[in-house]
Structures are given as structure tokens and as C-alpha cells.
Amino acid sequence: MSEQHSGFGLEMVLSGEEIDDLVSQFRLRTSDRRLSHQQMQNFFRELPSVTEAELIADGKHDAACPICFNAFVAVLAEEETARAMDSPAHPVEELGVIRLQKTCGHLFCRKELSEFFGR
Numbered sequence: 001m002s003e004q005h006s007g008f009g010l011e012m013v014l015s016g017e018e019i020d021d022l023v024s025q026f027r028l029r030t031s032d033r034r035l036s037h038q039q040m041q042n043f044f045r046e047l048p049s050v051t052e053a054e055l056i057a058d059g060k061h062d063a064a065c066p067i068c069f070n071a072f073v074a075v076l077a078e079e080e081t082a083r084a085m086d087s088p089a090h091p092v093e094e095l096g097v098i099r100l101q102k103t104c105g106h107l108f109c110r111k112e113l114s115e116f117f118g119r
Contacts, residue, residue: 019116022103044114047098050107052076055097060107065097067112072097075109 055061055072064071079095082088088095094111 018104022100040114040117044098044110044117045093047110048101049110050097050099055107063107065109065112066106067116068109070109070112072107072109 050072052061052073055063055076061073062071065075075095075097079092082090082092082095090111094114096110097107098110098113100106100108
């Protein structure tokens with residue numbers, strides 16, 4: 001894992017090889033190496049959401065998503081706003097911050113990670 005200390009305020013960024021490993025682990029869950037749309041939805045629905053209090057407790061309040069570089073607090077604010085709206089710009093289930101708890105423990109925007117794995 002490479003460390004980055006420049007303008008984005010990131011503590012760590014996944015390397016391309018580490019992201020490829022995550023994708024491989026994700027796709028190995030099915031016999032044909034491809035997940036159905038329903039399986040992907042279930043996978044992302046089951047990932048634990050992270051609250052602002054958890055970010056603070058983990059010392060990650062100023063951290064950003066290693067895919068899109070958006071600050072996690074901004075992502076959480078977008079999710080909170082979407083939940084208050086009648087028709088948000090993105091489905092609420094695609095918003096928020098998630099932790100890959102069963103593998104590496106890294107944090108990501110739910111929307112960015114689901115788009116990345118959907119490729």
C-alpha cells in the first residue's frame with residue numbers, strides 16, 4: 001500500500017495491484033466469475049455503513065475516498081441530504097461510506113466502489 005502525503009490529505013491509497021486483488025476476490029464468489037446484477041446489489045447492500053462518529057473514533061474524520069478523493073464527511077452529508085429529499089439525485093442505497101470489514105477494512109464511497117466493481 002502506498003502512502004500519500006500531498007494535497008488530498010489522504011493517509012493511504014490502494015495500489016492498482018491491491019484494487020485488482022479486491023476485484024478478483026469479489027468475482028471469485030461465483031462459478032462463472034461474473035456476478036449477476038442481483039448478487040452485486042446484495043453484496044453492496046450488506047456492506048456496513050460508516051457513521052461520522054465512527055470516522056471520528058477511527059481518526060478518519062479528514063480522510064477521503066481513495067477512488068474519487070471526495071472527503072468522507074462530504075459523502076455523509078450528501079447521504080443525509082438525500083434521505084431528507086422526496087426524490088434525491090442518486091438512490092439512497094448507493095450513497096454513504098462503507099468499510100470492507102471482512103477483507104481489508106478500507107473505507108470507500110458506496111457509489112464509487114459499486115461503480116468500480118460494476119466495470
